[in-house]
Amino acid sequence: MAPMSRRSFLGAAAAAAAASSFGPTASAPRALAIDPIRRTRPSHLKLSIAAYSYRQFLTGDRPTMDLFDFVDLAADMALDAVEPTSYYFPADADDAYLHRLRRHAFLLGLDISGTAIGNDFCVVEGPEREKQLELARTWIDRAAALNAPVIRVFAGRTPKGDSEEAAVARAIEGFKAVLPYAEQKGVMLALENHGGITATVDQMMRLIEGIDHPYFAVNLDTGNFHTEDPYGDLARIAPYAVNVQVKTEIAPEGGPKQEADLSRLVGILRDVKYSGYVVLEYEAAEDPMNAIPRHVERLRQLIG
Template sequence: MHETTLNRRQWIAASGALAAAAWSAPKLAMAAEPIANRTSPHFKLSLAAYSYRKLLQGNKPELTLADFINDCAKMQLDGTELTSYYFPPNVTTEQLLALKHQAFLLGLSVSGTAVGNDFGHPAGEEREKQIAGVKTWIDNAAVLTAPVIRIFAGHDKKGVAADESHRLMVEGMQEVCDYAGTKGVFLALENHGGPTSTAEGLLKLVKDVDSPWFGVNLDTGNFHSDDIYGELAQVAPYALNVQVKVVVSGPDKKKVPTDFARIAKILRDANYRGFVVLEYEEEADPREECPKYIETLREALA
């Protein structure tokens, strides 16, 4: 009996060793290259809470994030993007879990969140504050099970040389990406003016941050060159998240309707797989306009 037991134990140990040897974690792709292994496109629809900003902010907001989540469910969306700006300043875990609970019961994923940050500040209190704020929201995103956070690079500061500004931004993003990886949260750099106002400038930053938890938040309304759609196509292979505006504008800043069919083609050609998030910024009532644009987007991506 003792020999049989021992042999069984030896067999279990040996089996475990073989299984461990046979399995190894998949190699994590680095953000410096287009995202690999996307063999076909797949789109999920979400709405950014930023679309409801006029209703969610102020001393007496008209709506709460819970109301926004309800509206997302009514639009038959797959996700809801809960922008950090509309949470209480010191949001609690209980408050985060309540929204996660609500979203899940309504069949929604928390598709992501977004923070405001600026890593262009030189060493000092303000820079540390910016880094700490992003880390706090990485923790919050992990509680929400939000897979990605939209971040900014920041802005060049007076008296800081361009190469030093680039270094500051890269180092800031590197630090928060290293932390995000420990929480299983992706960080997505948005094309949002300054050094990220062009596809070339954006990708220069992306390629200098060495993290498999880093990529791009592709905002369709934030390039203003003579070749807006060409720049979007350059960046799309790096996209972790896509936010679609309803207008675009070139160097003359004149707004023209977004070509949703062209956006859809760019994403298909890049084999983008993930959330496509409507971010409505125009003046009309978002509760009336967002459902209309969601349907337009749904048709374009079908």
């Protein structure tokens, strides 16, 4: 038998992990473009929180909170890090502002685990597409200034009247256009399963297989697969994750939202030896000021 290459070994290991999640009806594994993240240590999880969790306080005509207040809240909950979402930065935020925010977090013992943008790389050629690519480059610069190692990014949605095949091709080319700059700045781009052309695990795998770059990986969002088996689908992309955003609810296909099984989600991460930040991104109806500390404590118990 010919010796097994590192890519073949890792691909086989990822396929085996996925098969164990799906059972005997799992589809055959497909060729991989990026390797699963190679991790040899036991899973090491750290807690962060997304500023998006407090969106109603950070936006509007009279916001009652800014990002410095958000960092203070995270420190009060003894978290390890914060994820300041791009939407809540002042329009004129410059390096001086970014450095002040980074210093503020550092003095409170917090890392900046990453940031997040709302890009769409499916748009057709023209000024809007250039705007989307420039948004990514701008936030690569800002992430570097914040000392944030990763940006949560989207792929986008198929424009009306277009084909998904064409939209996927444009998304792949969009990532290929900005990833060299991300590498230059030392910032990873992590693709989220977020509707549109990333609504299902097979759609996610199509992009994972189409983008082969060391600074490209997955942002696993636990609440965004609305499929028959969202937990199984999350397990399939977990080997590629460099960042995880945990939602407290999950909505399988054909059913209502239900409380997420946080223990099962943490188990999926441990099964693939995921090490890194678990970012609480709270979206449920209950007042976040009351609900978030409770969910943080539950996650802390599970992580240990």
